[in-house]
Amino acid sequence: MATRKFLLISIDCLRYDALSRTNPRLDTPKFDVLTRDYQLAESFFVTAPATRPSHTSLFTGLYPFEHGLFGQTYLKMFGGVTNLFHLLQQQGFDVSGHSERPDVFRFLDYENAIGPMDPAARNQCLGSLEPVLDVLDAGGDEPQLRFLHFWYTHGGYGLGGIKLDPSLKALVDAGRTEEALRYYYAAAVQVQEFRIVEILKKIDLKEWAVFLFGDHGEGFDPEIMAHGDLIHHKVARVPLLAHLPEARWRLPAGTLSMIDLFPTICELAEIDADYRGYGQSLVDDTPRHGRWVLTELDSLYGVGFLNPGNLEIAHHRVTSRVAIDDKHLERNPQGTRQWSISDGEVLFRFDEISGKHVLREMSSGRDLACADPTPYRVRYEALLDGSEYGDLRAQDETAIEQGVLKQRLQDLGYL
Ligand SMILES: [Zn+2]
Structure with a gap:
């Protein structure tokens, strides 16, 4: 029988170790009881170390190079991409998204589906959950897709208004990472044990x-403090807790990706979405050991995204994925373009601007010798070349965009 009720809960910046199951320092007894029968993925990867492209992969089942939001500062997706909200709505589902930071989804195809968690609250992280609980109550027996997005765990971790000396970054740089992580873990506990539990109490499993x-992890590492500037093993791999109504279902072992959720939901809901992406439904529990999944980062354009200058721009003024009023966004002087592939055992990262690569053991974070990056590059190029969505790319990727990267590489002597 088809599944008719779906709940997606995204905790921004949730690292693999910010969960009691992976880290006994997190004390979340109520959350643990309510999620006791959920499956935990051992190797679940995001497609991007940034909120906008990562969620766009969640809702489309496509990698960033396929859905068009190459990085956080890209304004729009490629045209003609199917997203989960519209797809399920067409099939008679009642769909809604509720976010503690809804404006982060501005200009994306699915932004109209996502509103604030508490419409009456000025600061969403201080708002009430009751409006969401009312939505769940009102849904009754209707087919439903609900998306919840918690922001309290995002950089700052609720510390606004508190002067810390030394700062979290200074603590990490001084090797006192465990002290800095206390604040981050406290935010993760706050969201799981005091907010999400109230939602999960309503859910009939x-x-x-x-x-x-x-949607990505968080560094707390001398290499990267937050996320977004580097593809890092603590950022690319995140926890996934999953429950299906089917008894005896098990999450497949091996390497999983955010793009797997779209085909999973389509299969469970028995919807034919003509999906041709790389995502693999999680309903089938065949192990995926040896599967390589992709993470992409592109910050060549724009500087930041979460400022009023971007968030309050009228929709009609965004004239392309990288232009406002037909004027190209400024190029970011510190901009980077990176990709990584991982099989869950190692992560290989390549920086397209510097030409540097890193091969890293996932379990230890230790760098491994890698004299010849060719085999990894071949795997990456096979993903690009094998995509069934190349037509979307060709439709919209501007010559200027391609030119920016080419020029950067030429400037640096790589072409
Ligand atoms: Zn995020």
Whole structure:
């Protein structure tokens, strides 16, 4: 029988170790009882170390190079991409998204589906959950897709208004990472144990499929403090807790990706979406050991995204994925373009601007010798060349965009 109720819970910046199951320092007894029968993925990867492209992969089942949001500062997706909200709405589902930071989804195809968690609150992280609980109550027996996005765990971690000396970054740089992480873990506990539990109490596990995950992790590492500037093993791999109504279902072992949730939901809901992406439904529990999944980062354009200058621009003024009023966004002097592939055992990262590569063991974070990056590059290029969505790319990737990268590489002597 088709599943008719789906709950997606995204906790921003949720690292793999910010969960009691992976880290006994997190004390979340109520959350643990409510998620006791959920499956935890051992190797679940995001497609991008940034909120906008990562969620766009969640809702489309496509990698950033396929859906068009190459990085956080890209304004729009490629045209003609199917997203989960519209797809399920067409099939008679009642769909809604509720975010503690809804404006982060501005200009994306699905932005109209996502509103604030509490419409009456000025600061969403201080708002009430009751409006969301009312939505769940009102849904009754209707087919439903609900998306919840928690922002309290995002950089700052609720510390606004508190002067810390030394700062979290200074602590990490001084090797006192465990002290700095206390503040981050406290925010993760706050969201899980005091907010999400109230949602999960409402969920009848015989009817609902539930997926809870981070949209990317967080560094707390001398190499990267937050996320977004570098593809790092602590940022690319996140927890995924999953529950399906089917008894005896198990999450497949091996390497999983954010793009797997779209085909999973389509299969459970028995919807033919003509999906031709790289995502693999999680309903089938065949192990995926040896599967390589992709993470992409592109910050060549724009500087930041979460400022009023971007968030309050009228929609009609955004004239392309990288232009406002037909004027190209400024190029970011510190901009980078990177990709990584991982099989869950190692992560290979390549920086297209510097030409440097890193091969890293996932379990230890230790760098491994890698004299010849060719085999990894071949795997990456096979993903690009094998995509069934190349037509979308060709439709919209501007010559200027391609030119920017080419020029950067020429400037640096790589072409
Ligand atoms: Zn995020």
